[in-house]
Amino acid sequence: MTTTSRYDIAIVGGGLMGAALALLFCKTLPGRRIVLIEQKSLESASDDALAQPNFDARSTALAPTSAVSLQRLGVWPALAAHATAIRRVQVSDRGHLGWVRLDTDSNGGEPLGYVVENRAFARALIDALLACEGLELKTPDQVQRLIPGRDGVRLQLTTQELSAELVVIADGADSPLRHQLGIAEFNKDYRQSAVIANVRHQQGHAETAFERFTHHGPLAFLPLGGVQGRTSAVVWTWPEDQAAEAMAISDAEFLARLQTEFGYRLGQLQQVGERQSYALRLCLAREQVRSGIVLMGNAAHFLHPVAGQGYNLALRDGLRLAEVLQRAAGNLGELDLLQEYERLQVTDQRNTVRLSDGFNELFRAHEPHWILLRSLGMIGVEWSTTVRDTFIRQLAGRGTRRANPWGVIRSD
Template identity: 45%
Template sequence: MSRVQLAIIGGGLVGASLALALQAGAKARGWQIVLIEPFAPGDSYQPSYDARSTALSYGTRQIYQRLGIWPSISERAEPIAQIHVSDRGRFGAARLSAADEGVPALGYVVENAWLGHCLWQALDKDVISWHCPDEVLAMHNLGDGYRLTLKDGASLECDLAILADGGRSGLREQLGIAVTQRPYQQSALIANITPSEAHQGQAFERFTEAGPMAMLPLADNRCALVWTRPGADAERLAALPEPAFLDELQAAFGYRLGALRKVGARHLYPLALVEAQEQVRPHLVVLGNAAHSLHPIAGQGYNLSLRDTLELAESLLASTAPLGELACLQGYLDRQRLDQQMTVGFSDQVTKLFTTGQPLLVAGRNLGLLGLDLLPPAKRWFARQAMGLGPRSV
């Protein structure tokens, strides 16, 4: 039976980013890293109108610059030059701009397939090997590491296991790691949209009586729609013929981008705030959506996970203790705790505030949006949160 230093369970964007952040230091230390992923990563990027995308904060750009792959990511990263926040049918609005913040962009929107392609191409095959397509069926605590039982029948031992297999992690449940879950009683409808007018790098956060929506700029003058609605209504919208769907979306969003001409495949995701009650154990780290899964409207989930990933990599490479020792892993979590608490709290409060129909809170949020546009210190704080530069800069 083979043994490696690190096994990353989940080779998606978070798992691959951790492997990239570790690989130079791992090579110097003679570590071997295994990525275990059920879906085979593509060797070549295939453009698709319906590609899912992720909003990367300016702080995330800085991380990927440090890791040396931002030049390749930026080839298909659409910059967010402005963010327009508004409340449908009311006077409150706020506008954030990259120029005002002195940065080239407030953030970027990148197709997941392209981001994954850039990450996988940058991995050093002398240090990082793949078990793919494959998955871990069971994990057994050895005291000094874990034994992983793989679907293909093989077993693998590791000094440190990283659980990065997503928000519905079966292994997390198998290990007895409890989660705190707060359903939002909403679903996110995700789709790509083509407007008749150029988006010019504008992102829109629009709050309506039935739930918030975001329209984010994508390459090829597409926009990524995230439309939050009560579950039954989201299902109704997903099933509408394209003309009827575009009519309802147009009525809710307005004509800031002209007429909405095309919608691609529509996908629904039930929404909840999910947090693992344990993120570290001896020889185990829970990372990414398996650690915390946020409402998408504030666009903070992946960016927080990437900051966790960088801090974990730096902690492991700076430690002289045996790999997987709890003191090192707990130190990582202690350093990230404030960032996690602030980001989760910011995302949750924004979601609650802008999904309520209570008249006093509606009036308050409109005054808040108006004040945000008029008060530079408040506007700058909000902009730094949106850019992923909250408790500490990268």
């Protein structure tokens, strides 16, 4: 092993977050030496062969602000053909009073969000990475150890050693490097699993997303396949001790149970694709920055997916970090600089964590007073413009006062 190159920024992890960060830094910090290290190969030719395990059958609901960011990063043109706009949202509580209907009128005529399949999203990001001049890719290679020092951080990879002024750790929710650095976590185990699958239905979804609260837990249908689409990405939360059953039952049984919980809003549910299950917890790193180090994406905060906020928040974090780094005159790993990023982003993070956690807690509860509270909450969102606007602003990624989070990326 030989000590070789020194970089300004080293990003560890080429998941949806690390890949987007690499593009973002290339665009916003020209002239800086940037390297992305990913342990899985990113260069496989076909979508099915993408090696990263999270480039799976899931879909991601992107807030409008995220779509603008991806547009400015040059990823959206390749992604647009695979993105379905959300023009209507219906929220309902099975067997109880109250529902919420939101549409583009509540969002200045603009879509409330977009749904993209993770495989297409990953493909678009990776293609952009491979075409990105000034970015070095070390893949497949694994960072075994980080050794912080006085003038930067040494990275011991399987095949070589590097050093960087700033190491961005985006190595996922279990973050082996967070553990290696002894960074403590706040963990709240929801004792739930998200079972995901794509489901084909008799009627078109007309770009409507449904969020329904069932006795198992929240159930989301996210529209896929464009305006005429008859497929939705389903995210169904189950108690953890029953999730194995949801995975094991036959397709016919799964569809029958889903139909009972969801009803006939989309007609007969006809076909279900590959099912996958994810254990759910809230995991927050107790330190997100140290001298020369910043945690990003799932490594910094892993949220319940009920409100579709995890990636959207992570992208906003990335924009904020890029904005702070742009102002740096010297070393990008200066602690003051990284603490400034943390200070600027803390409110957005806190609000988004509360929204995701609160949504799940409110809608999983069976006690009468909680049922009453959520019925009143839904009536409030349905009938009060102020409550509805606040709710939409947060979901759309505009919850904090700063109106233009993507302004950091120069528009070409």
